[in-house]
Amino acid sequence: MMFAHVTHDQLARDVTAAALAALGIVQLLSPGCFESIRMYFRGAWAGLSNEQSERLKSVIEARTRAEGARGSARHAGLFTIAMGLFGLWPAIPYVMPYAASCLGMAYATWMAYRQFRRATELRFAPLVRRTPLEALPPVAIVSAALCLIGTAAFASIPQFRIAAAVVVVSMIVLVAIAWRIAVAPAVLFGTDPQVEYAVDKRVRFCRATGLVALACAPPTVFALLAWAQLPSPSGLLWLMMLLVIAGFIATRVVSLNPLREGIALA
Amino acid sequence: MSASYLVVDESSETPPYRQIAEQIRAAIERRDLMPNATLPTVRQLAGDLGIAPNTVARAYTEMQNEGWLVGEGRRGTRVAENAPLASGRERARGLREAVVGFVEGLQHRGFSVQEISRAFQQAL
CATH class of the missing domain: 1.10.287 (Helix Hairpins)
Structure with a gap:
């Protein structure tokens, strides 16, 4: 009964602000927890010999050192906390600060890549043709497109127009950053090119698909909260909400799938 | 599949385009690159090596003129079926x-x- 006097909108706003503040504090205190590449190799060690494990460990450590983007992650943390506070302001749609904080996390990921690209003068290049679809599979792109279409449909309702537009824009920017990562050069130092290339492929895939999944998160939150506020939603809107949720789940599954997979080294 | 790797040493007296051509030629001769194998696009290789695309394009053109590579427009560049392998x-x-x-x-x-x-x- 304690929250009986709190409106649905106010409750959603408070919960969003608290969640963003908590997320920002985690980013500040442990900047490596979101963009560290170690988590992409949880399942990679099975089946590797001691010598291969040592090589993989050493390449992951060298790359983590070279990326050194903890400053960007801390900036993103501060920004997320600021967005949490900003979200308490009743004049703005509460999904907007969440969408903006997702952009902050994407910024930290992109800065890690930029830092890494500047880390070496002498670069090795694999003589293998890559396509962006290896890092961003069509199923992730199609799922994100479904999510986008579903969210855009909510713009037809006047009270959600601004929030839907903000979420759509944030989504497009996040997917664009994911695409840039998918087409970014492979940076190999040449110490152990074979392992470096395998690590680069895994990191590229996890980051690109992870950002697409992140891009689908604000639309899902937005669609669920907007749905809860509608007195009698139409059948079409029901379908659109299902599209958004399906898109989010599909992108999440695609992005998490390789984390459990082993890695093949000669 | 194991890949061959290229490196360009900016401090070398050999021009970068020739370094690239020589390393691709060596990969073909070692059979690391088999006939009809597709090579990276000019843009991809230039990005990976951190050099200008023109440099890679020049290396590819030179190797096409010598018969090592075949350019197929938008489909990319591949190793020629009858590359002039040395005995x-x-x-x-x-x-x-x-x-x-x-x-x-x-x-x-x-x-x-x-x-x-x-x-x-x-x-x-």
């Missing part, structure tokens, strides 16, 4: 000439035969 004897002669030239260069710079030999043994 074993030609390869051995090429290696001998390269080593002789390299050793002579070191002797001109004042290194003794013993020093060069010791350095070779350490390097190998």
Whole structure:
């Protein structure tokens, strides 16, 4: 009964602000927890010999050192906390600060890549043709497109127009950053090119698909909260909400799938 | 699939486009790149190596003119089916000439035969 006097909108706003503040504090205190590449190799060690494990460990450590983007992650943390506070302001749609904080996390990921690209003068290049679809599979792109279409449909309702537009824009920017990562050069130092290339492929895939999944998160939150506020939603809107949720789940599954997979080294 | 790797040494006296061409040629001769194997796009290779796309394009063009590669427009560049592979004897002669030239260069710079030999043994 304690929250009986709190409106649905106010409750959603408070919960969003608290969640963003908590997320920002985690980013500040442990900047490596979101963009560290170690988590992409949880399942990679099975089946590797001691010598291969040592090589993989050493390449992951060298790359983590070279990326050194903890400053960007801390900036993103501060920004997320600021967005949490900003979200308490009743004049703005509460999904907007969440969408903006997702952009902050994407910024930290992109800065890690930029830092890494500047880390070496002498670069090795694999003589293998890559396509962006290896890092961003069509199923992730199609799922994100479904999510986008579903969210855009909510713009037809006047009270959600601004929030839907903000979420759509944030989504497009996040997917664009994911695409840039998918087409970014492979940076190999040449110490152990074979392992470096395998690590680069895994990191590229996890980051690109992870950002697409992140891009689908604000639309899902937005669609669920907007749905809860509608007195009698139409059948079409029901379908659109299902599209958004399906898109989010599909992108999440695609992005998490390789984390459990082993890695093949000669 | 194991990949071959290229590297461009900016401090070398050999121009970057020639370094690229020589390494691709060597990969074809070692059979790391088989006939019809697709090569990275000019843009991808230039990005990976951190050099200008024109440099990679020049290396590819030169190798196409020599018959090592085949350009297929938007479909990319692949290794020619009848690449002018050197025979074993030609390869051995090429290696001998390269080593002789390299050793002579070191002797001109004042290194003794013993020093060069010791350095070779350490390097190998």
